[in-house]
Amino acid sequence: MSAEVIYGKDLAAEIREEMRQEVARMKQDGIIPGLTVVLIGEDPASQSYVKGKKKASEKVGMKSNLIELPASTSQEELLDLLNDLNKDVGVHGILVQLPLPDHIDEQAVIEAIDPSKDVDGFHPINVGRMMTGEDTFYPCTPYGIMVMLERANITVEGKHVVVVGRSNLVGKPVGQLLLNQNATVTYCHSRTKDLSAHTRQADILIVAAGKAGLIDGSHIKDGAVVIDVGVNRVNDKLTGDVDFDSAAAKASYITPVPKGVGPMTITMLLHNTIKAAKRIEGK
Ligand SMILES: Nc1nc2c(c(=O)[nH]1)N[C@@H](CN(C=O)c1ccc(C(=O)N[C@@H](CCC(=O)O)C(=O)O)cc1)CN2
Numbered sequence: 305m306s307a308e309v310i311y312g313k314d315l316a317a318e319i320r321e322e323m324r325q326e327v328a329r330m331k332q333d334g335i336i337p338g339l340t341v342v343l344i345g346e347d348p349a350s351q352s353y354v355k356g357k358k359k360a361s362e363k364v365g366m367k368s369n370l371i372e373l374p375a376s377t378s379q380e381e382l383l384d385l386l387n388d389l390n391k392d393v394g395v396h397g398i399l400v401q402l403p404l405p406d407h408i409d410e411q412a413v414i415e416a417i418d419p420s421k422d423v424d425g426f427h428p429i430n431v432g433r434m435m436t437g438e439d440t441f442y443p444c445t446p447y448g449i450m451v452m453l454e455r456a457n458i459t460v461e462g463k464h465v466v467v468v469g470r471s472n473l474v475g476k477p478v479g480q481l482l483l484n485q486n487a488t489v490t491y492c493h494s495r496t497k498d499l500s501a502h503t504r505q506a507d508i509l510i511v512a513a514g515k516a517g518l519i520d521g522s523h524i525k526d527g528a529v530v531i532d533v534g535v536n537r538v539n540d541k542l543t544g545d546v547d548f549d550s551a552a553a554k555a556s557y558i559t560p561v562p563k564g565v566g567p568m569t570i571t572m573l574l575h576n577t578i579k580a581a582k583r584i585e586g587k
Pocket residue numbers: 352353399400401402403424444445473535542561562563564565566567568569570
């Protein structure tokens with residue numbers, strides 16, 4: 305088997321063009337979706353992601369605001385800012401870039417964002433709604449994976465999905481979204497014994513462990529779908545959690561790193577911001 309490569313980058317471009325047209329229609333009704341992104345500190349990867357978010361939202365015609373604050377910003381100052389943004393009628397979506405400096409309690413920040421503006425889908429109210437299968441804001445990377453599978457015509461229902469990684473950002477929510485679509489889901493993590501015994505059972509293998517090269521061809525069943533969510537920098541080179549060549553020799557479909565899942569994250573953020581604007585403006 306030699307896998308078909310699913311390029312999230314191409315899919316993201318296609319979906320963003322659809323969004324550009326949608327935002328143009330919304331503007332005719334007097335609605336301009338507004339996204340505010342808050343970055344604390346100077347982590348280079350985070351700086352690059354928030355710039356990407358601003359650029360992408362402007363490209364589809366949204367109003368975008370990037371607030372960059374020093375790493376010394378106190379939790380209280382950040383919570384005050386979020387309180388102001390919650391009340392600002394021109395702001396439909398609020399996102400605080402993660403990770404935050406150690407002196408700030410991440411969960412307190414997430415919970416300070418109005419759930420109706422929580423375009424990251426991290427607020428416990430939105431997580432709870434996702435758990436119970438309600439329509440809400442879903443976290444962007446897991447949601448991007450679901451859209452990639454759907455657009456590649458990969459059926460989820462009845463499939464055995466193995467998720468490697470249990471982060472709140474990716475592993476846990478992607479398993480939940482797949483379960484909501486009637487997949488059978490197994491979670492594996494750093495304490496799982498005999499990882500490959502589990503991964504070899506997967507019809508769809510989702511790897512979000514943050515460990516370069518954790519998974520190779522020997523972990524994969526012939527014909528499985530392999531989704532690599534890893535973003536690791538090794539010797540200045542970006543690489544996933546999956547050894548691409550040996551995995552592609554076994555899989556039916558595979559996503560690369562870069563240009564795979566990553567670009568879908570920002571695309572689904574735009575989707576959630578459009579959704580927030582429509583809801584808030586009563587459309
Ligand atoms: N508040 C949030 N913080 C973080 C999130 C998030 O969804 N919300 N996710 C990640 C970082 N992230 C977006 O914020 C993100 C990661 C990767 C990519 C991406 O397009 N990656 C490219 C490669 C880019 C590169 O060269 O570095 C790819 O995989 O092709 C976009 C967004 C943590 N924080």
